[in-house]
Amino acid sequence: MASSFLPPNAGRPNSQLCNDVLLVQMPIEVPAQWKKKIETKYPGIEIRSRVLRLELGLEANKIEPELWKGVTLACLYLTHPEELMSNVRFLQLTSAGVDRWIHHERYKSLDVAISTASGIHCPQIAEWVMSTWLMRNHNLLRHIESQKEGTWSTVRAETRDSAGMRVGILGYGSVGRQCARLATAMGMEVYAFTRTPYTADKKAKSDHYSIPGMGDPQGELPSRWFHGESKDAVNEFLRQDLDLLVLCLPLTTATEYLLGAEQFxxxxxxxxxxxISNVARGKLIRTEALIDALHKGKIRGAAVDVTDPEPLPESHPLFSAPNVVITPHVSWQSVNNWNRMLDILEINLDRLDKGKELINIPDRKLGY
Structure with a gap:
């Protein structure tokens, strides 16, 4: 038999993704340079895309059935009918949470690899937390009102700096870790609360996407750790004389209405x-209890980027409660989000191709 001079892999694809079709729906056009890089890296892969425009409503963002034909890899925020997604074997979510997906058949199927966008929002959300905290401590809203009135205010309200204060972070994921980093830079002491204990062998490491120079990847910043799955464990954490309490927890059946009248x-x-600063989900807090706590002075104030209900109806009593800052679920927004999202997608495509475990894998039983 004649000897062959062909390389061992000749005639066989070098990539495990050569027959895959990737569908991406994001609020931006997929950059041509990124698309070319992926197509060069994985010859044979087909990339399709649609721009997500949430301001147009869910109906306008439906992807036509023709575009779903043959799709095996998907990068999405919104859910789509199971019959259109039946061939999808890898699902990259563009949200850090999975609550929108937990009842979808693709999410339930253990044959589908799933990853979240955990980590892409941490710089801007942590900045929102600290900016609203500083705005309150330095009475900036009062000074802005004086400016609008064209007056030079001579009122000297109490001003506080953050050095020596204590922040308690409920949920020490990527956002919580970046909050800890900023708080530490301002001289604050950090207490962290997690569902499970961080033992010496675990070393509190995060296996999620981390922007270089951000967060607390090794879990080194908290001076004290607390943990537990019960209300009693959370209540003990709340008894630690916290100056600032940041809610960074996922919304699950266990965390729904975690803060109510008892906790206030x-x-x-x-x-x-x-x-109190809530940048997670509105249903972590009973709104009527928050309003009561603000009116009665049980807490110094609150900054909420998420509410229950959401959006807040016009003239809702939370709008007129004292010492509260409300923003319409915007703390996650940044023009840098989508380049980071594409970074995660690229990392996971490489891992999928090599048969390695993905990053940002959610726990499907726990729902985050």
Whole structure:
């Protein structure tokens, strides 16, 4: 038999993704340079895309059935009918949470590899937390009102700097870790609360996407760790005389309405009045209890980027409650999000091709 001079892999694809079709729906056009890089890296892969425009409503963002034909890899925010997605074996979510997907058959199927966007929002959300905290401590809203009135205010309200204060972070994921980094830079002491304990062998490491120079990848910043799955464990954390309490928890059946009248009463028992920041989900807090706590001075104030209900109806009593800053779920927004999202997608395509475990894998039983 004649000897062959062909390389061992000749005639066979070098990539495991050569027969895959990737469908991407994001708020930007997929950059031509990124698309070319992926097509060069994985010869034979086909990339399709649609721009997501949430301001137009869900109906306008439906992807036509023709575009779904043959799709095996998808990068999405919105859910789509199971019959259109039946061939999808890899699902890259463009959200950090999975609550929109937990009832979808693709999410339930263990044959489908799933990854979230955890980590892409941490710089801007942490900046939102700290900017609203500083705005309150430095009375900036009062000074802005004086400017609008054209007056030079001579009122000297109490101003506080953050050095020596204590922040408690409920949920020490990527956002919580970046909040800890910023708080530490301002001289604050960090307490962290997680569902499970961080033992010496685990070393509190995060296996999620991390922007270089951001967060706390090794879990080194908290001076004290707390953990637990019960209300009693959370209540004990709330008794730690916190100046600032940041909610970074996912919304699950276990965390729904985690803070209610009982928890605000506990905060009121401390020697300090706590300022609460919620950048997670509105249903972590019972709104009527928050309003009551603000009116009665049980807490120093609150900054909420998420509410229950959301959006807040016109003239809702939370709007007129004292010492509260409300923004319409915008803390996650940044023009840098989508380049980071494409970074995660590229990392996971490489891992999928090599048969390695993805990054940002959610726990489907826990729902985050």
């Amino acid at each position: 009463d506990i905060l009121a028992e401390g020697t300090k009045r706590t300022f």
